[in-house]
Every structure is written in structure tokens, then in C-alpha cells.
Amino acid sequence: MQADYVIVGGGSAGATLAARLSEDPNVTVCLLEAGGSGNSIFVRAPAGAVVMLPGWGKINNWAFKTVPQPELKGRKGYQPRGRALGGSSAINAMLYVRGHRADYDHWADLGCDGWDWDSVLPYFRRAESNERGTDAAHGADGPLHVSDQNSPRPMTRAFVEAAKRLQIRERDDFNTGDNEGVGLYQVTQFHDEKRHGERCSAAAAYLHPVMEERANLTVLTHARATRILMEGKRATGVAFRQGRKARQVQARREVILCGGAFNSPQLLQLSGIGHPEDIQPHGIAMQHELPGVGRNLQDHLDFILAWKSKDTDNFGIGATGTVNLIRHALRWRRDGMGMIATPFAEGAAFLKTRPALELPDIQLHFVISIVDDHARRLHPGYGFSVHVCALRPHSRGHVGLNSANPLDAPRIDPRYLSDRRDLDTMIAGARLTREIVMQEPMARYRHKEMFGLRDGMTDAEWEDHIRSRADTIYHPVGTCRMGVDDMAVVDPQLRVRGLEALRVVDASVMPTLIGGNTNAPTIMIAEKAADMIRADQTVPLAASSA
Incomplete structure (x- = not known):
């Protein structure tokens, strides 16, 4: 089997890129996806995320774990990542957030020409x-x-009003380049009559409408990439497993990795591309030394504040909640409205913990349920939670191999809070978050504060709580970062440095973590990459195409 372009990973980037490249009927595209089709009811119904996110049964979810984190009291973190066409856009909260214009201008300042806002x-x-x-x-x-x-x-409207009592401005649009303020998130959700209220994953947007119609596009699901095939310094294809069969697909023009911040560096390392100390101890032969592969891991660490509530107009566990859920499910099937259409994280805020800061340094997600430990720890009754994260962390982690077995999970070490500045930002953000919730508009929704939080806590007490409970808010990036220095993995055209016919197109190429959710930026990266790849179609075909 062969194609002009072989894409590994059908997530937010891969689905976008496969659809865009296959618009040209003169090229052929083969997309390999380790998961399934990404169009089940759990994906289409936004509230179905609560079934997929916890990782029980690994429904559309890799459900990775980190190594023990010393600064989080030795706890292992949980890293849910989408495993289906659409990737993490099939299991996320659907929040459409681009970040701040300064994030992209900073990329350009680092030498990534063409990536400014x-x-x-x-x-x-x-x-x-x-x-x-x-x-x-x-x-x-x-x-x-x-x-x-x-x-x-x-209650989400009340949260916005509570923030306004602290002179925080209400913002109707968080995606114009300046996102400071409070308001409601926009979401990646269908607004046409046919699919109104359904999740619009990257696969539902780009891939599902065309994958059965284009003869030049081959989509293989349940296809696990195991190695990049190389001839000298040129990538020529991909080895993969589909069921019990070992297979290969040859790439006449390029191999393009779209596996994300964990899987893309893992596949490079399994193929002998990266830092020798990450590869040789596992008995893998070196193909190309590239020390930045797997380095520079950045992620948003999340800390949850939560309250029990007597209000039952939200997601809760109990008899009333069950009746409400059935009623809203019937409504969603009828017109796409109601709580089944919710992103859960309805309220948004991008705030400065200190007035002197140039940019917001924390983000809040106001959630209409008690989401504790990624919905893996359930609490009876009703309530709400507010999640706070430090937007531009200084801590840097590492992705490596656990073994030479390509079916093993990658070794993920975010090194959360290894830079003290991140902890200080989290403490300040938690204090500000609690101050918002204690304003009068939220009084009718607050009943009992959870997790032992209370008035008058010292910084040391906040620190203990954060180290005890904080974990990811699902935005890992940076492990194949683009740039022009020796630790860059790809150049600003996303070509792997020192190799031919190999690119990385996903969140791993971000040099620094943007100040917001990462799904929309990842789709943007793929859109831009499609133009770059088309511009390079004059590159000679591989000899195997003869």
C-alpha cells in the first residue's frame, strides 16, 4: 500500500490535514488512526464526555498516566487523550479558545517566522x-x-455577575486577540438544523463528510503506528499494526506525524530519532540524533474549588438528577437544546492575579457540576466547581519511552510545579477564584464549601491543598517544538530538522503553551500546515513511487 502523504493520527490536526490535502484530486492521502470512527452517541452528545473522560473502559480515550510527581506529593497524574477520529476534540469540553495575540507574537520573536497573530x-x-x-x-x-x-x-450567569462585582469586565468574545475578562465560552458545536446541538469534533467537521466520497483518501482506523520507515535520512513510510496484522504503507512524498504531544515524540523515539539517552537504553538503533525530541513538555495544571448547592438545575447525582437527565436527553434528541448540549465548563474568565501584569496569567472554567479528579470521584447531590490554571507555566517536563514495545504507553513526566513561580500563581489564582464565588450573586447557589477550604487560609495551607489535588486540565504541548535553535525538533515549516519528507503537525510543535485551551490552535496549525505542504509539492517523489 502507498500514498503520496501518510498521516499518523486522526485527531484535531490529522483529521483537518487529511481533509485539506485530499481536496486536491491529484494527490493521495492515507490516514492512520489508532482508535475508532469517533461518531458514537457518546461523542455526538456533548454531555457524553462525562462517560469518556474518566477513562473507565478507555472509551475513545488513551487514559495515560504520568510518572509520580514529586511536587504533587508523589502522586501520578492522569492524562486523558482522545483515541478516535477527532482525537481529543471527540472527548473534550468543546471550548473554542484561541489564546492571546501575544502568545503567537512570542512564537515569531523566538524565530518562528509566519506564526505571529x-x-x-x-x-x-x-x-x-x-x-x-x-x-x-x-x-x-x-x-x-x-x-x-x-x-x-x-448559576453560570450568576458567576459572571459575581466577577463583575470585583470590577472584572464582561467579555462577549474571547477570540479577538485580547481575552481578558469574564463571560461564556463559545463551543465547537453544530448550529445547523440537521445536527443542531451535537459536538462538532475535528473529524465531524472535516473528515466524516468526505472520507467515503474521495477516492484519493484512505482512512484506516484501529491502525497503531509502530515505526517510521527510513531510507537513509528520508522517511519513506510507516509500519503499523491493524488487529493482529503487521502492515506497512509507503509515502511517496511525506510522512506527517499528528499524534499529539505524547504520541508524536514517542513514535520518533521508537524510530530511533531523538536524544540517544532516550533511545539507546531500550535497545533501539539510532537513526538520527535530535536532542529536543520529547523535551519542553508544558501543560496547564488545574486546581478545583467546589461547593455543594441546593439548586438542582445542573448535573447532580440523585433521584431528581436522574429524572432531569432523562427529560433533557429527550429534549436534546428533539431539538439539540437543554443540558445534554452543555460543555459543562460554561463560564470563562481570563484574569490577572496582579494589576501590573501585561497579560492574564490565570484561566477559570466554571463547571455546572462537581467535577472531582476528572469525574472519577463522584459526590452525591448537586453543586458546581471552578477550575483555575496558571496560563503560562515555567515548569518543563519530558516525554520518553517506557520500553521498546510500540504498544506500551509513553513515559510522561510533566514535572508540575518544578518551577516555584507556577505554584505562586496557582495560590493567587485560587484566592481570586474563591473571592469571586463569595460575591452576592452566587449566594443562592453556595451551600457548603468542599475539600476543607475555608476563610482565612494561609499561603502554606493553599499550597498543601494544591499539591494534594491539582492535576492537568488537558493541554500538553511543546515536545516537538518548532524553532531555529539546536533544541528545536521542527523548523517553522514543521519539517523535522536534518531529515527529509518528515513533518510534525500537532500541538507538540508549539514552542510555548498558549494562554488558553489548545484545540482551536491545533486545528489552526493544521490549516496552515496544509498550505505549507501544498507549496512544497514540487519536492521530487520518493524512488519507491516509480
Whole structure:
């Protein structure tokens, strides 16, 4: 089997890239995805995320774990990642967030020409079908449906009003380049009549509509990549397993890795590409020394504050909650409205913990349920939680191999809070979050504060709570970062340095973590990469195509 372009990973980047490249009928594309089709009811119904996220049964979820984290009292972190067409956009909270314009301008300052805000904005717009229509910041003709929430809960509105009592400005749009303020998230959710209220994953947006129609596009699901095939310094294909069969697909033009911040560096290392100390101890022969592979891991650490509530107009565990769930499920099937359409994280805030800061340094997710330990620890009754994360962490981690077995999970070490500045930001963010919730508009929804938090806590007490309970909010990036220095893995055209016909196109190429959720930026990266790859189609075909 062979194709012009072989793409490994059908997630947010891979689904986007496969659809865009196969628009040209003169090229062939083969997409390998380790998971399934990504179109089950758990994916289509937004509230189905609560079934997939905890990782029980690994439904559409790799459900990775980190190594023990010394700064989190030796706990192993949990890293849910999507395993299906659509990737993590099939299991996430659907939040459409681009980050701040300064994040991208910083990439350009680091030598990544063409990745400043003004250069990437057209790709955000090209991807987008925003139900508000088109303007200078937004597009209305792209595949990715972006919607206002159709059924936000009253408690979410109260959270916004509570923040305004602290002179925090309300913001109607977090995606114009300046996201400071409080409001409601827009979401990647269908707003057309046919699929109104359904999740719009990257696969649902880009891939599902075309994969059965294009003869030049081959999509193989349950296909686990095991090694990049090399001839000298040129990538020529991919070895993979599908069921019990070992197979190969040859790439006439390029191999493109879209596995994300964990799987892409792992596949490079399994193929002998990376730092020798990550590869040789596992008995793998070196193919190409590239010391930055797997380094520079960055992630948003998340800390949860939660309250029990007497209000039952939210997700809860109990008789009333069960009746409500059935009622809302029937409504969602009828018109796409109601709580089944919720992203759970309805309320948004991007805030500064100190007035002197140039950019917001924390992000809040206001969630209409008690989400404790990734919904793996359940609490009877009703309530809400507010999640706070430090937006631009200084801590840096590492992705490596646990063994030479390509079916093993990667070794993930985020090294959370290894830089003290991140802990200080988290403490300040937690204090500010609690101050918002204690404002009068939230009084009717607060009943009992959870986890032992209380008035008058010292910094040392906050620190103990954070080290005891904080974990990821699902935004790992940076492990195949682009740049122009010796530790860069790819150049600004996303080509792997020192090799031919091999690129990485996913969140792993981000030099630094953007100040927000990472799904929309990952789709943007793939949109931009498609243009770069098309511009390079004059590259000679591999000899195997003769």
C-alpha cells in the first residue's frame, strides 16, 4: 500500500490535514488512526464526555498516566487523550479558545517566522463557521462549527455577575486577540438544523463528510503506528499494526506525524530519532540524533474549588438528577437544546492575579457540576466547581519511552510545579477564584464549601491543598517544538530538522503553551500546515513511487 502523504493520527490536526490535502484530486492521502470512527452517541452528545473522560473502559480515550510527581506529593497524574477520529476534540469540553495575540507574537520573536497573530488569524478564520457570522476576527464559511451555548444554566450567569462585582469586565468574545475578562465560552458545536446541538469534533467537521466520497483518501482506523520507515535520512513510510496484522504503507512524498504531544515524540523515539539517552537504553538503533525530541513538555495544571448547592438545575447525582437527565436527553434528541448540549465548563474568565501584569496569567472554567479528579470521584447531590490554571507555566517536563514495545504507553513526566513561580500563581489564582464565588450573586447557589477550604487560609495551607489535588486540565504541548535553535525538533515549516519528507503537525510543535485551551490552535496549525505542504509539492517523489 502507498500514498503520496501518510498521516499518523486522526485527531484535531490529522483529521483537518487529511481533509485539506485530499481536496486536491491529484494527490493521495492515507490516514492512520489508532482508535475508532469517533461518531458514537457518546461523542455526538456533548454531555457524553462525562462517560469518556474518566477513562473507565478507555472509551475513545488513551487514559495515560504520568510518572509520580514529586511536587504533587508523589502522586501520578492522569492524562486523558482522545483515541478516535477527532482525537481529543471527540472527548473534550468543546471550548473554542484561541489564546492571546501575544502568545503567537512570542512564537515569531523566538524565530518562528509566519506564526505571529496577524499571520495565523486567517487560518483561524478559514477553519471557522461561527454562528455569529463573519467579521475581522471570525469566519462563517469553514468546516468547524462554532456556536454560542444554547442552554447555559442560571448559576453560570450568576458567576459572571459575581466577577463583575470585583470590577472584572464582561467579555462577549474571547477570540479577538485580547481575552481578558469574564463571560461564556463559545463551543465547537453544530448550529445547523440537521445536527443542531451535537459536538462538532475535528473529524465531524472535516473528515466524516468526505472520507467515503474521495477516492484519493484512505482512512484506516484501529491502525497503531509502530515505526517510521527510513531510507537513509528520508522517511519513506510507516509500519503499523491493524488487529493482529503487521502492515506497512509507503509515502511517496511525506510522512506527517499528528499524534499529539505524547504520541508524536514517542513514535520518533521508537524510530530511533531523538536524544540517544532516550533511545539507546531500550535497545533501539539510532537513526538520527535530535536532542529536543520529547523535551519542553508544558501543560496547564488545574486546581478545583467546589461547593455543594441546593439548586438542582445542573448535573447532580440523585433521584431528581436522574429524572432531569432523562427529560433533557429527550429534549436534546428533539431539538439539540437543554443540558445534554452543555460543555459543562460554561463560564470563562481570563484574569490577572496582579494589576501590573501585561497579560492574564490565570484561566477559570466554571463547571455546572462537581467535577472531582476528572469525574472519577463522584459526590452525591448537586453543586458546581471552578477550575483555575496558571496560563503560562515555567515548569518543563519530558516525554520518553517506557520500553521498546510500540504498544506500551509513553513515559510522561510533566514535572508540575518544578518551577516555584507556577505554584505562586496557582495560590493567587485560587484566592481570586474563591473571592469571586463569595460575591452576592452566587449566594443562592453556595451551600457548603468542599475539600476543607475555608476563610482565612494561609499561603502554606493553599499550597498543601494544591499539591494534594491539582492535576492537568488537558493541554500538553511543546515536545516537538518548532524553532531555529539546536533544541528545536521542527523548523517553522514543521519539517523535522536534518531529515527529509518528515513533518510534525500537532500541538507538540508549539514552542510555548498558549494562554488558553489548545484545540482551536491545533486545528489552526493544521490549516496552515496544509498550505505549507501544498507549496512544497514540487519536492521530487520518493524512488519507491516509480
